[in-house]
Amino acid sequence: MKKNLINAVLLLLVFTVFTNCKKDEYEMIQIAKRISVQEMRALPVGLTKAIPAKRTGKIYIYNDYLFINEPNEGIHIYNNTNPSAPVNMGFLKIPGNVDLAIHNNILYADSFIDLLAFDISNLNGIKQVKRVTDVFNQLYSAGAQKYLYTYKDTLVKKQTYKKGIFKDAAYSSNSLSQSSSTGQGGSMARFTLMNDYLYTVGVNNLSLFDVKTASNPTFLKAINLGWGVETIFPYESKLFIGTNRGMHIFSATDPANPIQLSTYSHIFACDPVVVQGKYAYVTLRTGNMCMQASNQLEVVDIEDPTKPKQVAVYPMQNPHGLSTSGDHLFLCEGNYGIKSFNIANKIKIGNNMLQHLINIKSFDVIAGPKSLIVTGEDGVYQFNYNDAANLKQLSIIKDQL
Structure with a gap:
């Protein structure tokens, strides 16, 4: 009954969109289609020819290469030796993919509920070397039989959909280089x-994989973190996990057994975080899935990670x-x-916007080491940021929408 109701609502939405609408009022979005786990694992995976992205999600740099996720479709691979002229090399098709490291x-890379590992030592001959199954189980639908959701392009009225909604709900993710053998x-x-x-985070947990043998990732365990987990950022043997209610700080001194040191709490808001030195920088914003919040940048003193304390708060417009x-x-x-801001003086950042x-x-x-890489609604920009x-x-x- 529930499934039939959902399908009826989707059909009504599509019918409404296509009646009494002019062509220039349309824009493309993705809507869900339910498939079984068995059908999911039979979907084609692997390297294909270079194609333009319809939309962009997570970005990742590794050596001289730029990897751009196309949400739920796979990863576009660019030679970024010259950031002024990146070269599209190929597309790694991975159904259900939203993140990578x-x-x-x-x-x-994630593929719905599974983790896939690919050998990219030869970018012209990328090979899948392992699939770790059933590790992202929060993506299962309710019911005795396990189902997942794929996505298909659909035209809708422009005012009925604001780009970014799905990004917050499903596409948010990040990581930072800890050595020359790891990307950013x-x-x-x-x-x-x-x-x-x-380390990966789902909506309510932190999952650990042993990758000492890089081609053989091994799932170790999942740690429950409560609802609303959004992002993860590593810094000096610590993990900083952004949630819609605050920031968890974990010690990873024993990397197989991270221990929670503290939680910095704030009002309900979407919450990415980065760390530099003894300070964490946290953005909170309104809109999308993050209701009843403020738009602001918070600076948090984490010199004592067991007792994080707020140093300053600056109003922003809609920070991501x-x-x-x-x-x-x-x-x-x-x-x-x-x-861009000068952050040398933590209590005057709001007065020191540069551009x-x-x-x-x-x-x-x-x-990045060669350019400032910015992903947005219409693509991926690169800037010289020496100044x-x-x-x-x-x-x-x-x-290419």
Whole structure:
């Protein structure tokens, strides 16, 4: 009965959209289609020719390569040796994929409820080396039989759908490099690597995988964190986990047995976090799945990780992902652009904005070794950020909607 009701609502939505609408009023979104686990595992996986992305999700850099997730479809691979002219090399098709991390030439990616591992030592001949099944079980639908959801493109009226809703609900994730053998992701990541362990967060847990043998990831356990888990960020043998009610701090000194040190609580809000030195930077925003919140940047003193304390709060417009580099912080403001700040003085950050690019709708950002990489509504931008007060656009990889 419940399934029939859901299908009826979806059909009514589609019918409503296609009646009394002009063509220029449409835009493409993805709606869910239920399939069985057996059908899911029979879907094709692997390297295909280079294609443009219809939409972009998580971003990840590894050596001279840029990996761009297309939510629920797979990963676009670019040679980014020259950030002014990235070269589209191929597409790694992975149904149900929203996040990734790379360690010792092994790429880890989710495929619905499974973790897949790929050998990318030869990017022209990427090979799947392992599938770890049933490790992201929060994606199961209710009922005795296990079902999942794939997504198909559908036209809807523009005013009925605001881009970003699905990104918050399903696509948010990040990680940061801890060694030359590991890549770097953004602040919205749900996958990260540290000390030969892969850590992933779902909506209510932290999962651990042993990747000492990179091509043979082994699931160890899942730690319940309560509802609303969104992002994970590693720093100096600690894991900083953003939730919609606060930030958990875990010690990973024993990487196979992370121990919770504290929780920094705030009002209900979407919550990515990055860390530099003895400070954590947290953004909170309204809209989408994050109701009854404020739009602000919080600075948290974590010198004593068992007793995090707020240092300062700065009002923002609609902050999303963020990244730091030296004395500079780069902050995505969603539909309101991207901002750069001098953060040398923690209690005057609000007075030290260096630049505000208002024409870029930004979701997440990585301050990489060669460029500032920004993902937004219409594609992935790269900037020269040698002068944080004068960001210079190098290139854009545009979505093909």
